[in-house]
Amino acid sequence: MAVTxxxxxxxxxxxRLIALCDSLKEENDLLRLENQSLQVALEAGKSKVADLEEKARALKLARSLEEIAVAKQGTNEKALDIKQKISEFVREIDKCIVLLKK
Structure with a gap:
């Protein structure tokens, strides 16, 4: 083979190596852009998850407070029922006392 x-x-x-290098640089640039967009999507997803977790905690707290309020209301209703029954018994006793005095 001659020197030429x-x-x-x-x-x-x-x-060919220069063409391959250019091709690899283009691919590398595309992959970097894709990586950046995926990182942005990941951060958005993490933010969404954090927001949803915060909403879930708030909802859980609201539900527990609602249960306490309902339980308290139920207790108040029970107390009112008991007071009404006591009042009825007192009226019955008063009627009996009036009948005994006759």
């Missing part, structure tokens, strides 16, 4: 053939061969291989 070897030189041409080296030049051809160099041009």
């Amino acid at each position: 053939d070897q030189l041409n061969n080296v030049l051809d291989k160099t041009q």
Whole structure:
């Protein structure tokens, strides 16, 4: 092989390597852009999860407060029922006392 053939061969291989390098740079740039968009999506997802967890905690707290209020209301209703029954018993006792006095 002549020196010129070897030189041409080296030049051809160099041009292919440069083309391959350019192609890999383009691919690398595309992958970096994709990576950035995925990181943005991930951060948005994390933010959404944090918001939903906060809403879930608030809802859980609201429900527990509502249960306490309902239980308290139920207790108040029971107390009112008991007071009414006591009043009825007192009226019955008063009627019995009036009948005994006669």
